[in-house]
Amino acid sequence: MRFVRNFLLGAVAALGLVLPAVAAERAIIVLDGSGSMWAQIDGKARITIARETLHEVLSTLPDDLELGFMTYGHREKGNCADIEMLVEPATGTGAAIAAAADGINPKGMTPISDAVRLAAEDLQFTEQKATVILITDGLETCEVDPCALASELEAQGIDFTTHVLGFGLSDDEGQQVACLAENTGGKYLSANDGDALVEALTTTVAQIAQAEPEPAPEPEPEPVADYNYKPTASLSEGGPDLASDNADLVWEWYKVAADGSQGDYVGTDYNSDFEGSLEPGDYIMTASMGYASSSQPVPIEAGKVAEPHFILNGVILKLHPRPSEGAEVDDNASIEIRHAGEYVTTNYGDTNLVVPAGALDVDVSIGAATVTRSYDVAAGETIDEDVIVGVGLAKVTSLYVEGMPVEADIFIEVFAAQKAIDGGRKSVAYQYGGDLDFELAQGDYVAAYRLGGAEGEVPFSVKTEELTEVAIVLDAGILAVTTPGDKYVEVFGAAKSIDGSRKSFHYGYGPDVQAALPAGDYVVATTIGDAVTETPVTIKGGERFELTVEAAAGKTK
The missing domain is CATH 3.40.50.410 (von Willebrand factor, type A domain)
Known part of the structure; x- marks a missing residue:
């Protein structure tokens, strides 16, 4: 990239040397x-x-x-x-x-x-x-x-x-x-x-x-023609010439560098009926439509009209992504196109593109559901296909207890239910919030949730064209701890394991520490100076427990 930039900047500097000052x-x-x-x-x-x-x-x-x-x-x-x-x-x-x-x-x-x-x-x-x-x-x-x-x-x-x-x-x-x-x-x-x-x-x-000054008026020679080149293009060899009046067909032309490669940019124009004029000389021209293109040398001779023809080796790809049979096209569907394994572009919704011929792989995604289509297409052909992704809707609702929705940003991650040989599961999608929608392919899943110290999993299944309601009931309450200043607070489960340790559910620094916790018994440990205050608390589902730890070690209320 640095070489290209230096070359271009050098070209501008050169222009400053050869053109008259104006x-x-x-x-x-x-x-x-x-x-x-x-x-x-x-x-x-x-x-x-x-x-x-x-x-x-x-x-x-x-x-x-x-x-x-x-x-x-x-x-x-x-x-x-x-x-x-x-x-x-x-x-x-x-x-x-x-x-x-x-x-x-x-x-x-x-x-x-x-x-x-x-x-x-x-x-x-x-x-x-x-x-x-x-x-x-x-x-x-x-x-x-x-x-x-x-x-x-x-x-x-x-x-x-x-x-x-x-x-x-x-x-x-x-x-x-x-x-x-x-x-x-x-x-x-x-x-x-x-x-x-x-x-x-x-x-x-x-x-x-570096615009050149206006030259002295000279008698204009009799024009040989209004233009001296008129290009045409087709998708395939022997195929019909492309017709374009919406700027879909693009022509670009460049000077030829000393080594015969593409040199300085000259101009761009559009559409199939284009007729242009260039100074006599050697050029490299490129014709492109969508993502298919072709380049070739084009000599322009005085008094003659060059009529180069370009073969783009392209195909027309028309894909209509639908969540299910008979459903409307999903305008938010993502369509990723690869040619011979190389990424070409990503389009959204109803797709009508010209792409290179050959091996094409297309990933069509709606929400977290994806299907892949593979094609081997000859130049000039058209693919026109409805792509049925097969999507169902899982509506995940989170509740502290029945009738009490979670308004905080609970984290929900959806995994495929089937485990791999190492015990892991594939993550499919995730969001934050107590009331969420997931567009998923038909199959079995697990919704893993986490809010403060409350976490767990809820299995569910999705079917194409159906709504699945998934209720996550945390059976949890809120613990709110107030400390004198930025004191360290850690919440442990009351029960000890066989080695005498206790499970840590949450920690933070005062003066205000708040966490959602599953219903049950806990110990709140607060570090004030060199003293650690431990206070037993009981959390009930759907309720808030407020604890104030005073500055004097050992005193709580």
Whole structure:
């Protein structure tokens, strides 16, 4: 990853040497500071990757670039007005922007549209040329249409442009924010890891910082054609050309590096009817739909139209997860897809994806119930299947005694009833609370509970499409001990074992120690100074026993 970043940064520096010096544009970077930026990519939080990217990319900027920095969702949860300009546009702000990004603590909403509008207004976009670079890992959550906003800003601005860097967005999600760029003449770039984000931001900022001056007007040659390449793609060799008018089919093109490998990024476009123009030269193009893709060299020659065809070797996977026969599709069902043993993606609910052909394994989960489907599919084929997971509902209710529900956060863990050869059992699911629902596959289970010193197990069975009510009656009460200061308290069972020891049920430090205990006799041992006070108590189911230990050793009440 470091090699790729250094290579890209070097490329930007090289641009600064070969292009003529010009007056820099004014621009603002808007960084997503919403709570979703804590999600991880390859074990590292997205906000951390974004911070590192800003440090590396901005360290190479020209001193005369006027650049500002704005964020949103970083101070409050649920507040669509939580937008803040952290660094006003000025020259030499690279270090200040990187430092400001280090201080962002993601936590709130994603008011993309209002943030872009405020950035445009700060740049006086109705009076002069202005550019906004939006880095986001989520979609608009504040009920403003980003597409309509982009059209409005384009109509009002002198020369206003928004570039959007979609960080960790799926293709479908990317298209919901790409219009911010497309409607203002900007670019939408997708980045799914740190390397890709460095590349996308480097490309975008370099275009702003190193824009070539307007050349002297020259007579335009007679156009040979409106375009010089028109690509097509199919899922399989000999299969029909793909038709796409919803940005499902994506074209990306790159320059060819000196060693013949993929070099600098050139552009991206969408849909099957795309027609484009490139400077004559050698390129590497990639066609992709969903998770199937294909790349090949494409030479562009003056006066000719290149018509490359791409074979994606993909299949259409349509899966409809249902808890039982005849039930509605579960929108919360998790569908994990692997190709040749390698993870591809996880989708939720009704699924319609293009994935690579070959050996596919799919885990479909509803609650704690999972079924696995395996397929060996040839390119161009379609799998369209209802996946019946077979789910029943276990409703677990916890009571101190009959008629007295547990309101505290009792811990419930569900295990498969059958034990392994070593005596252990497989953990299936767990939750906290006195009234819980577990979606489980048909079978036999054990609900293990623990609340303070009260613990035990309750066996139960689940059947598909049926509700199983599981009542856990603790036959327990509450012991509340008050001590003078932070004294150590430990609760033992009154009965001693054959070796004279007693079972410890709970311990803690005063002045207030409270525990749920099964009905029975106990000894409360309190350490005050060098003295240990032992007080016998009896706990009754459904009742509260309050004990105050005084400072003088040996005195209780």
